[in-house]
Amino acid sequence: MTILERPRHVGPGVDRVDGPQKVTGAARYPNDFSHPDMAHAALVRATIAAGRVARLDTGAAESAPGVLAVLTHLNAPRLATGPSALLATPPPPLRDDRILYYGQYVAVVVADTPERASAAARRIEVGYEPAEPLLDIHDPRAERLPDPWGSDASWGDTRAALDDAHVVIEASYTTAENTNNPLGLFSTLAEWDGDTLTVHDSTQWPTRVRATLAQMFGVPEAGVRVLVLYVGGGFGAGLRVWPHVILTAMAARQTGRPVKLVMTRPEMFTGIGHRPATVQHIRIGATRDGRLTAIEHESRSTVAIEGDNIEPCATVSTAAYACPNVTAHDEQVRLNIPWTNSMRAPGEAQGNFVLESAIDELSHALGIDPLELRLRNYAEVHPRSGLPWSSKALRECYEVGAERFGWSRRVPEPGSMREGDWLVGYGMAGISYFWYQAPCQARATVRGDGTAYVRSAVTDIGTGTYTIMTQLAAELLGLEQDRVTFGLGDTSMPPGPQAGGSGLTAALGSAVHAACRNLVRAFLDAAAADPASPLAGCDLDDVAVTGGRVHRVGEPERGESYAGILAMRGLDELSADGDSTPRTPQEAGMAPAGPFGARFVEVRVDPELGRLSVARVVSAIDGGRILNEKLARSQIIGGTVGGIGMAMFEDTVSDPGTGRIANATLGDYLVPVNADIPDMDVSFVGGPDAFNPIGVKGVGEIGLVGMAAAIANAVFHATGKRIRSVPITIDRLLL
Known part of the structure; x- marks a missing residue:
């Protein structure tokens, strides 16, 4: 049974199947x-x-x-x-x-x-x-938790390599607390x-x-x-x-x-939680020709007195670049604050800001173009394990993004590009996002009228799960999309994992893939009960599914319809379950790759008023097989808006004496609005990933990652001022 070789339903930007319910008010949210x-x-x-x-x-x-x-x-x-x-x-x-x-x-x-x-x-x-109360991340009385998740990593001799490096960049960065605010x-x-x-x-x-x-x-x-x-x-809340x-x-x-x-x-x-604040320190060593020799990345983040929050930031530096000596260390500081929790792109958003800003600082110190420096240190294999990636098109992300942005027009000297009274800056950042996939179960049913019902107890938080799983099931069962209904959001269905970590599409899609294959196999078994059936003796590899029929490969006339098989066997419907449990890297012989990407940003800065605006954003993303280009592009755009918020606006401000959040309304907590958002260019590159049967990666969070660094790097190019703290506010630009 050939699967997704020449897909009819996946890939095109079809509209949301739940769109009519939402725009007419028929969609019922918990509050309804x-x-x-x-x-x-x-x-x-x-x-x-x-x-x-x-x-x-x-x-x-x-x-x-x-x-x-x-x-x-x-x-x-x-x-x-x-x-x-x-x-x-x-x-x-x-x-x-x-x-x-x-x-x-x-x-x-x-x-x-x-x-x-x-x-x-x-x-x-x-x-x-x-x-x-303990309210300050620097308070010496606060309990520190060293590496509570076993995420610290180290290889080579980082200290010695830093001592011997021709050029060393050393700096501290801070990121603010952000609140999810769905x-x-x-x-x-x-x-x-x-x-x-x-x-x-x-x-x-x-x-x-x-x-x-x-x-x-x-x-x-x-x-x-x-x-x-x-x-x-949701955004993690x-x-x-x-x-x-x-x-x-x-x-x-x-x-x-x-x-x-x-x-x-x-x-x-x-x-309902919030993104923790961080203080991060990084040292990067390199040769004069721009080869990385050492990275030492340390991160300290906030956590509630009795909270737990798996949010390592420094591990970003363990997978992004080829480097022979790396040390990454995270720790948490217990404070009297509300629970910290995942917020879109947890850990990666903060850690990438630090790493990609420091790489930009290194490029300036060496006099090497920021894009060229990243290409010189491209990680062809997983830097720590040495295993080949299950897929990686980051080089293509750089090339396509730079071409569409017009990176070659960048004048290297900071402060040298102007348009009228505005200082113009070009900045970029690379993204190597983590891989995540949890076990999942799904069930597929075909009824006597030839329609299908596929379901799993997961959620659609607005990312398009209803739609892409309808497309996928239609593809796998050989049905038109209007003949397939996908059900979710009910724990009476087969259990599924969280909609988070950019891992649901791979987990659920792989389970749906297994359930649909098992269902076609069940129809073959039912057909085999009749020796005269044109499907008698067929295995999955011998058949294809199109138009609501199971037929021999290359012989569409030699087959039976789902409805016909059910009717001849006196069945009202036929169901099959499927599950997905990801392989380990050792089993697969490869390093599972999350999505990769490159961000290119143009900013304008008013040097007299300190006003900062984003003029253009170009994103090139390796998201594996894209099941719905329209929805995937919307995810990147939405994440980019969140990244602009992190870079320029969002800061959950607490009173330093009482711990009271001082801006706990949408009137006081600043988020980007339409006037802050430019037109965006999004491209998808690469192809199917080898680590799951449908070849997908998640793109729900990578859209946010890289924006803070790209904007900060563009601000430096425009002004010559290196901002090492987000959000980048007017007062920081005027100092």
Whole structure:
């Protein structure tokens, strides 16, 4: 059975299959669901960053109109801890009187309307015994966690190589805390029926929510159903089971009624994670002709007092360039801050800014063009393991991007290019993104009318999963796309991983690939029951699927339709399951490659006002096989907007004395708007990747990576000022 050799459905930029539902308002997000007799919950948050709750006066709230319950650490049921695994759940809420960060939940009020719940929550009086909080990443009192994930790497003799290098670049860089800020406010609706729990939740990982709720409340997983048909954005914020989800289920169980909780925007800033701040130090050694001899990259990032966050930044330097001596070290600093968490391109966004800025500094010191320096140190094989890449078209990314951008027109001397009163700068960055793929399961069914239903308990966070999996299943089953329905967002379906890490397309697509192959095999087995069938004796390699029929390769007339096989065997439908578990590099004999890319940026700087604007962005991306060019291009464009935000606007500002987030609204937290975004040029290069059967890589996050460095490098080219901290604000340009 030939698969994806001459695809009909994958590749073209077809429109989203869920587009009509979204534009007509028919798509139902978690906040759109309700139940008769539904109650509403409101949260009460701590107003200190460290200490204890000394007094709780809930009397006024309990006697307020419509109030059904007030839960605090004094009366909340004791829950078990959640599963201990990747992106673990925070400890059960309301478990004791300790306060670990400003905004921590100290009470939840349940009432018959959201307005009454919020009004009653404001009537709760809380007294505290404050303690001195740890809020500064440089605070010597703060606990440091050396390499908690085993991601540190070292080979060669980095110190000796740096001592012997002809040229050494050494610098420190900082990146600010960023907050995910999906447009849709996170919400949870929980309903108990005995020990059976149904939850609608804004999550990127339904099966993790199910497992966590089951373990915490001591009920079987089979009795917990999590539904999330659509998510109003996530960017990593929906990867954990946050305390508000647990509190909603707790409130529903305590009151015996369905309970709904919709977070406010300020609560989103403290309740669903944020990108940690980092301080990074890098030293790069090279010969005079631009050959890298050593890289030493150290990163320190923030983490909550009881938090865990797998976000190594320095490891970026272990896979980007060919270098014989490399040391990468990460550590975390525990502070009294809300939980840090994945935000689009975790670790890579911050680490790439440092590495690619330092490479640019090295190119200037050596007098070598920044693009040429990167090409001279191109990693033909994986730098640490020496294994060949499963695919790599980064060289083509450089070539195509530079040509489309017009990099050859760049005048090397900083400050030498102008247009009127504006200083013009050209900057670039290379991207070598990490590989990630988790196990996944899927099920495919063909019904008696010849239509197909394929499903898995994953989510579509706006990236286009509904669409590309419909395209893929149609291709694999030989059906038109309007004959295929893809289902997701329901834990009654086969379990799937999180929509995160740019790994869902490979994981889910490989599972769908396996399920569809197994389904065609099941139809062959059904046909084989009739010796007179034209498919009798055929194996998968002997057949192709087109037009709703299974037929011999090269002989379309010798076959049977799905509907005909089912009818002749008296079956209403036929189903098959499939799963995907990625091979190890050792098993495959190759290094699994994530996406690669190159960013080219033109900026304009007003030297008198310090105003910075991005004039052009060209992105060339190696994303493996592209299943839908239109949606993939949208992902790169969307990620680029986020990268501009990281580079120029976004900064979650906390009061240094109290830990209160000072800009916890979209009116105060700056994000790029249409006027800040130029036209963008996106090209895809390369071909299918060898590490999975459908040849794909994820492109959901690489669109953000590289933008901060490319913009900072362009600012240096325009002004001669090297900015080593993001966001790049007016005050930094005027200094």
